[in-house]
Amino acid sequence: MRKLFMGTGDIALPSFRMMAEEGGLVGLVTQPDRPVGRSSKPCPPEIKKEAVDLGIPVVQPEKLRMEEEIEGVSRLKPDLIVVMAYGQILPSAVLQLPHYGCINVHASLLPRHRGASCIQAAIKEGDGESGISIIEMVEELDAGDIITKRATPLCGDETGGSLHDRLAEMAPQVLKECLEGLADGKLRGSPQDDSLATYAPRLNRSDGDLDWEQSADLLERRIRAHDPWPGSFTCFKDNRGRVRRVKFFPGAKVEERVGVLVPGEVIEMSSAGLKVACGEGALRFEELQLEGAKRLPVGEVIRGNSSLAGQCFFSLAGIA
Numbered sequence: 001m002r003k004l005f006m007g008t009g010d011i012a013l014p015s016f017r018m019m020a021e022e023g024g025l026v027g028l029v030t031q032p033d034r035p036v037g038r039s040s041k042p043c044p045p046e047i048k049k050e051a052v053d054l055g056i057p058v059v060q061p062e063k064l065r066m067e068e069e070i071e072g073v074s075r076l077k078p079d080l081i082v083v084m085a086y087g088q089i090l091p092s093a094v095l096q097l098p099h100y101g102c103i104n105v106h107a108s109l110l111p112r113h114r115g116a117s118c119i120q121a122a123i124k125e126g127d128g129e130s131g132i133s134i135i136e137m138v139e140e141l142d143a144g145d146i147i148t149k150r151a152t153p154l155c156g157d158e159t160g161g162s163l164h165d166r167l168a169e170m171a172p173q174v175l176k177e178c179l180e181g182l183a184d185g186k187l188r189g190s191p192q193d194d195s196l197a198t199y200a201p202r203l204n205r206s207d208g209d210l211d212w213e214q215s216a217d218l219l220e221r222r223i224r225a226h227d228p229w230p231g232s233f234t235c236f237k238d239n240r241g242r243v244r245r246v247k248f249f250p251g252a253k254v255e256e257r258v259g260v261l262v263p264g265e266v267i268e269m270s271s272a273g274l275k276v277a278c279g280e281g282a283l284r285f286e287e288l289q290l291e292g293a294k295r296l297p298v299g300e301v302i303r304g305n306s307s308l309a310g311q312c313f314f315s316l317a318g319i320a
Contacts, residue, residue: 001100001183002026004078008045009085011168015105016047018172019056019082022179026075026287027057029064031087064088073097080182083137084171095137102137105175107167109133109149114142117166120160121200123225124218129153132167132174136189143197145189148181150174150310159227159250184319203230210234212264216254216281224250234264234313245316246308247289257282264313271299276313 006029019025028051033042043202051058057076061069070093078098078226083090084105095102108118112132115121122130131151136144152170154163179189210219223232233247257267261277268275273284289295301308 002077003155003179004029004073004076004077004081004098006030006081006083006086006090007047010046011107011164011171012084012086013047013050015082015084015172015175016050018176019179020050020056020151021229022176026078027058028060029059029061029086031074032060032062037180037257038315039311050215061088064094064201080179082175082179085249089141090137092139095139100262103147103182104135104137104142104144105171106133106135107131107164107171108200109151110135110142110146111192111194113198113200115200116202117200119163120225121198122154123158123160123163124221125198126221127154130163130167132171134174134178135192141199143192143194145191147187147189148178150175157224157250159224161228168202205230206317208232210248211315211317212276212313213279216278216283219278219283220252223248223252233277233316235316236308236313238307244307245291246313247291247295248285249287249289249295251287252283252285255282255284262312266308266311266313269298269302269309271302274298274301274308 001024003019003024004027005019007016008031028047030045030048033044035041036043048058058252059072064070073094075095080100081098081102083102090102106118108122109129109131113121129151131149133149134147136147138144152192178187208226210232226232227250231247233245235243235245238244252265255275257277261267263277263279265277266274267277267282273286274288275282275284285298287295287297288301
């Protein structure tokens with residue numbers, strides 16, 4: 001069977017490596033080289049670097065909609081297309097190319113958390129488990145029949161980064177078994193229950209802006225989910241009246257709050273941490289990073305900066 005892999009994100013790397021080792025991989029379709037960080041020099045996706053090292057043909061369409069770009073995929077003559085974290089919606093012309101169709105490896109237990117930020121959504125929603133689903137691809141987002149899926153429990157301390165890595169390592173075995181079943185004609189998809197579907201749209205940097213009106217439980221999960229990207233931050237005014245940012249990290253402890261407090265108000269700042277009032281409850285942070293400074297324990301921040309004491313944090317969206 002001639003297999004084509006379509007993927008860009010690092011989560012797809014272990015599955016791509018497995019398929020390369022198994023043989024029959026005729027090419028990789030990935031996103032174009034793009035600038036990364038402050039450099040204006042285009043940088044190739046890591047998965048492209050590995051494909052080049054292995055001598056696997058690489059196709060990088062800017063938008064997989066134009067006839068000539070679809071033809072570039074067609075020339076590889078795939079019998080099956082495997083998609084994972086590719087970053088573009090496939091048009092029907094591509095979905096109809098391979099004899100065995102197109103399958104998608106998705107990092108959630110579908111139909112829950114369709115969409116790009118499925119890993120973060122499972123943490124934010126407090127799910128008891130996440131996992132890998134493999135589906136037959138259709139034009140509607142993540143809505144195809146489920147061929148197979150496998151769950152992994154969530155323990156309540158995962159971050160977006162740690163769950164990403166766990167699912168990345170879990171995916172190749174699930175995919176390998178799926179490919180073997182497809183080749184033997186043993187696997188058949190089952191329709192998703194659309195009434196149970198939830199959606200997890202692509203994250204932006206602004207999603208890291210903390211809303212202190214939310215409960216401490218939700219904010220604690222949100223901070224874990226958004227680590228390492230887009231991160232979690234809030235604003236305050238320093239002693240000179242300037243709006244500054246402070247970044248928070250996973251590991252916050254949920255505590256009770258006493259008295260009438262404004263969400264975002266700093267309740268306590270000591271070597272034991274920084275305690276902040278939320279819509280319900282409070283959060284205690286042991287580490288933070290002031291704008292333009294290093295990530296430090298709160299005790300060290302106190303020694304060099306007293307401007308957080310008595311502050312009331314606010315979101316960037318709330319600045320007039």
